[in-house]
Amino acid sequence: MFERKKKHNSLSGHRILGLGVLCLFAFCLLAQETVKKDTQPKQKSKVFLLHSDLLRKDSRHPDAQVVVGNVVFRHDSVYMYCDSAYYYDQISSFEAFSNVRMEQGDTLFLYGDHLYYDGMTQIAEMRMNVRMENRNTTLLTDSLNYDRVYNLGYFFDGGTLMDEQNVLTSEWGEYNPSTKQSVFNYNVKLVNPQFTLTSDTLRYNTATKIANIVGPSDIVSDANHIYSERGYYNTVTGKADLYDRSVLTNEGKQLTGDTLFYDRNAGIGEAFHNMVMNDTVNKNMMTGDYGFYNEKIKYAFATRKAVAIDYSQGDSLFLHGDTLMLETFNLNTDSMYREMRAFHKVRFYRTDVQGVADSLVFSTVDSCLTMYKDPILWNKNQQLVGEQVKIYMNDSTIDWAHIINQALSIEQIDSVLYNQVTGKEMKSYFRDGQMWKTEVIGSVRVVYYPMDSDSTLIGMNVSETSQLDIYLKDQKLERMVMSPKSNGTLYPMSQIPKGTDRLQNFVWFDYIRPLNKADIFNWRAKKAEDQLKKNTRPPVELPNQHLFEEKKK
Numbered sequence: 001m002f003e004r005k006k007k008h009n010s011l012s013g014h015r016i017l018g019l020g021v022l023c024l025f026a027f028c029l030l031a032q033e034t035v036k037k038d039t040q041p042k043q044k045s046k047v048f049l050l051h052s053d054l055l056r057k058d059s060r061h062p063d064a065q066v067v068v069g070n071v072v073f074r075h076d077s078v079y080m081y082c083d084s085a086y087y088y089d090q091i092s093s094f095e096a097f098s099n100v101r102m103e104q105g106d107t108l109f110l111y112g113d114h115l116y117y118d119g120m121t122q123i124a125e126m127r128m129n130v131r132m133e134n135r136n137t138t139l140l141t142d143s144l145n146y147d148r149v150y151n152l153g154y155f156f157d158g159g160t161l162m163d164e165q166n167v168l169t170s171e172w173g174e175y176n177p178s179t180k181q182s183v184f185n186y187n188v189k190l191v192n193p194q195f196t197l198t199s200d201t202l203r204y205n206t207a208t209k210i211a212n213i214v215g216p217s218d219i220v221s222d223a224n225h226i227y228s229e230r231g232y233y234n235t236v237t238g239k240a241d242l243y244d245r246s247v248l249t250n251e252g253k254q255l256t257g258d259t260l261f262y263d264r265n266a267g268i269g270e271a272f273h274n275m276v277m278n279d280t281v282n283k284n285m286m287t288g289d290y291g292f293y294n295e296k297i298k299y300a301f302a303t304r305k306a307v308a309i310d311y312s313q314g315d316s317l318f319l320h321g322d323t324l325m326l327e328t329f330n331l332n333t334d335s336m337y338r339e340m341r342a343f344h345k346v347r348f349y350r351t352d353v354q355g356v357a358d359s360l361v362f363s364t365v366d367s368c369l370t371m372y373k374d375p376i377l378w379n380k381n382q383q384l385v386g387e388q389v390k391i392y393m394n395d396s397t398i399d400w401a402h403i404i405n406q407a408l409s410i411e412q413i414d415s416v417l418y419n420q421v422t423g424k425e426m427k428s429y430f431r432d433g434q435m436w437k438t439e440v441i442g443s444v445r446v447v448y449y450p451m452d453s454d455s456t457l458i459g460m461n462v463s464e465t466s467q468l469d470i471y472l473k474d475q476k477l478e479r480m481v482m483s484p485k486s487n488g489t490l491y492p493m494s495q496i497p498k499g500t501d502r503l504q505n506f507v508w509f510d511y512i513r514p515l516n517k518a519d520i521f522n523w524r525a526k527k528a529e530d531q532l533k534k535n536t537r538p539p540v541e542l543p544n545q546h547l548f549e550e551k552k553k
Contacts, residue, residue: 045075045076045119046075046092046119047073047074047075047092047093047094047117047119048073048074048075049065049067049071049072049073049087049089049094050072050073050074050079051070051071051072052067052068052069052070052071052072052085053068053069053070054066054067054068054069055067055068056068058086061086063088063090064086064087064088064095065086065087065089066084066085066086066087067084067085067086067087068083068084069083069084071083071084071085071096073085073087073094073096073117075092075117075119075122077104077105078102078103078104078148079102079103080094080096080100080101080102080103080115080117081099081100081101081102081103082096082097082098082099082100082101082115083097083098083099084096084097084098085097091118091119091120092118092119092120093116093117093118093119093120094116094117095114095115095116095117096114096115096116096117097113097114098113100112100113100114100115100126102115102117102124102126102146104148107134107135107177108132108133108134108177109132109133109134110124110126110130110131110132110133110144110146110153111126111129111130111131111132111133112126112127112128112129112130112131112144113127113128113129114126114127114128115127121147121149122147122148122149123145123146123147123148124145124146124148125144125145126143126144126145126146127142127143127144128142129142130142130143130144130155132144132146132153132175134175134177134180134206136163136164136206137161137162137163137175137177137180137206138161138162138163139153139155139159139160139161139162139175140159140160140161140162141155141157141158141159141160142157142158143155143156143157144159150176151176151177151178152174152175152176153174153175153176153177154172154173154174154175155172155173155174156171156172157171158170158171159173161173161175161182161184161204161206163206163209165192165209165235165236166190166191166192166204166209166235167190167191168182168184168188168189168190168191168202168204169187169188169189169191170184170185170186170187170188170189170202171185171186171187172184172185172186173185175206179205180205180206180207180208181203181204181205182203182204182205182206183201183202183203184199184201184202184203184204185200185201186200187200188200188201188202190202190204190211190235192235194221194238194264195219195220195221195264196219196220196221197211197217197218197219197220197233198217198218198220199213199215199216199217199218200215200216200217201214201215202214202215202217208234209234209235209236210232210233210234210235211232211233211234211235212231212232213228213229213230213231213232213233213242214230215229216229217229219233219240221264223250223251223267223295224248224249224250224251224295225248225249225250226240226242226246226247226248226249226262227246227247227249228240228242228243228244228246228247228260229244229246230242230243230244230246231243231244231246231260237263237265238262238263238264238265239261239262239263239264240260240261240262240263240264241259241260241261242259242260242261242262243258243259243260244258245257245258245274246260247260248260248262248269248293250269250293250295251281251295252279252280252281253277253278253279253280253281253293253295254276254277254278254280255269255271255275255276255277255291255293256271256274256275256276256277256278257270257271257272257273257274257275257276257291258272258273258274259271259272259273260272266294266296267294267295267296267297268292268293268294268295269292269293269294269295270290270291270292270293271290271291271292272289272290273289273290274287274289275287275288275289275290275291275302276291277291277293277300277302282312283310283311283312284308284309284310284311284312285308285309285311286300286302286306286307286308286309286324286326287302287305287306287307287309288302288303288304288305288306288307288324289303289304289305290302290303290304297328297331298326298327298328298331298338299325299326299327299328300325300326301323301324301325301326302323302324303322303323303324305320305521306320306321306322306323306324307319307320307324307520308320308321308324308340308342313397315350315351315352316350317348317349317350317353318348318349318350318517318520319342319346319347319348319349319520320345320346320347320348320520320521321342321343321344321345321346321347321359321360322343322344322345323342323343323344324340324341324342325340325341325342326338326339326340326341327339327341337363337364337365338363338364339361339362339363339364340361340362341359341360341361341362342359342360342361343358343359343360344358344359345358345523346358346359346360346371347514347519347520347521347522347523348514348520349514349515349516349517349519349520352379352380353377353378353379354377354378354513354514355371355375355376355377355378355514356374356375356376356512356513356514357371357372357373357374357375357376357389358372358373358374359371359372359373360372360375366392367392367393367394367399368390368391368392368393369390369391369392369393370388370389370390370391371388371389371390371391372388374526374531375387375388375389376509376512376513377389378513381411381412381413382409382410382411382412383408383409383410383411383412383508383509384401384403384407384408384409384426385403385406385407385408385409385410385507385509386403386404386405386406386407386408386425386426387404387405387406388403388404388405389401389402389403389404390402390404397430397432397433398430398433399429399430400427400428400429400430401426401427401428401430402425402426402427403425403426403427403428404425405424405425406422406424406505407422407423407424407425407426407440408420408421408422408503408505408506408507409421409422409426409438409440410506410508412508413449413457417449417457417501418447418501418502418506418508419447419448419449420445420446420447420448420502420503420506421438421440421444421445421446421447421448421468421470422440422443422444422445422503422505423440423441423442423443423444423445423468424441424442424443425440425441425442426438426439426440426441427439427441434472434474434475435472435475436471436472436473437469437470437471437472438469438470438472439467439468439469439470440467440468440469440470441466441467442466442467443466444463444464444465444466444467444468444482445462445463445464445503446461446462446463446464446465446468446480446488447460447461447462447500447501447502447503448460448461448462448463448480449461450490457493458490458493459490459491459492459493459496460490460491460493460496460500460501461488461489461490461491462488462489462491462500463482463486463487463488463489464486464488465482465483465484465485465486466483466484467482467483468480468481468482468483469481469482469483507530509526509530511524511527512524512525512526
């Protein structure tokens with residue numbers, strides 16, 4: 001019994017194993033059939049001759065049928081028309097002549113005088129007076145190849161692409177009717193009613209009307225000029241995103257940045273990172289990590305490490321503030337003027353003059369530069385301080401300066417000795433850029449070290465008066481005139497009383513002074529003990545104010 005059961009189990013195992021082998025064999029055959037089917041080349045569709053008025057053979061073209069009159073061919077969904085053709089039935093191709101037309105659906109039409117169409121490769125070679133139409137886009141050339149597989153037409157002997165917005169010409173180009181994308185190379189020119197773009201390489205989409213700049217390109221209009229090597233320009237909206245140090249030029253002003261945004265219709269340009277705004281007419285520029293310019297209202301500003309540079313005098317002046325701004329008023333009128341503003345933490349440097357202030361304004365109305373809140377000026381070994389400083393210019397050179405309230409002038413003689421003059425206000429006058437006269441007005445106090453002819457110090461003079469006029473020659477003291485006249489006190493150098501060699505408001509701000517053009521970014525505030533004392537004035541009583549107070553009660 002046991003032996004029979006064992007034999008039965010053995011036979012069952014063999015049947016299962018045999019069935020598995022048969023299934024595996026069948027699977028392998030099926031797989032081979034599938035691979036064989038997939039690797040077999042697909043059958044090419046045939047080009048059919050649908051109609052002609054005449055069909056004949058020609059001994060000069062033994063492989064062709066000559067078809068004449070109202071000729072119509074079809075390949076898949078494409079219909080082709082001509083006056084006559086050589087039809088190569090065996091290779092599914094034809095050569096068409098005169099009034100050639102190709103229609104693909106209801107969107108693509110191709111016209112020309114001569115066509116060779118290869119049904120195997122599906123490439124149409126159209127020649128002479130070629131015109132391709134795709135909805136609102138027209139392509140004109142004398143030689144065009146159209147690849148139906150990739151839906152791509154390309155010319156190589158000069159061509160013109162036109163849509164509702166632009167006309168583009170180049171020596172070589174291609175156009176895809178499906179994606180509406182075109183590529184142009186060699187002597188590319190895009191003409192728009194508002195501007196002209198020239199380049200060596202350009203990509204353009206006839207649907208979006210966006211030009212993709214991929215090589216050195218110039219966009220020129222009546223008002224401005226753009227140079228870019230990479231970016232996007234929307235020819236409808238006039239908006240552009242430009243990269244790789246593109247340059248926008250408008251009436252002598254150039255805006256450059258790692259990235260530029262420009263809106264032609266709004267007249268707005270923005271520059272990001274390493275911005276340079278250069279005015280080649282007035283010979284000044286602004287730099288920073290961000291810049292903005294409105295060409296319509298002539299307004300500009302810069303920020304993020306902003307610097308204004310004036311290079312009109314040969315020796316450039318470098319000025320830094322948190323924000324720099326240029327604004328134009330009364331535009332296109334006889335009273336037009338501009339203001340340049342810098343705020344806050346203003347510092348500037350030039351080899352001959354340095355300064356700091358919280359803010360400043362330069363106006364072309366009176367050619368005046370005004371420094372506000374804790375202004376300090378340095379020139380060589382001289383320092384000027386006041387509550388407000390006004391500098392009046394004449395043809396880019398200083399004409400005269402006005403220091404208002406708590407005016408203090410200090411000249412450093414050596415490390416411990418200083419000539420000092422203080423008063424309510426000072427007015428300094430210049431000739432050919434050199435100071436020749438200074439007027440000190442109101443509560444004048446002087447600490448001065450006169451010298452003999454060999455520059456030996458005679459002593460220290462301390463004087464007080466109401467007005468002091470100082471005359472200089474070759475930037476050296478020539479004479480002083482006090483009104484009313486003051487004899488003062490002259491102390492010999494060995495007998496100077498302690499504490500008399502400094503005016504009460506003396507401060508030497510050497511720790512604030514900009515040392516070079518790089519130091520303008522390092523803001524250093526005044527020490528608490530060196531702050532100017534605020535003026536304390538009694539309240540002004542208005543006429544008949546007592547009557548107002550009584551009525552109030």
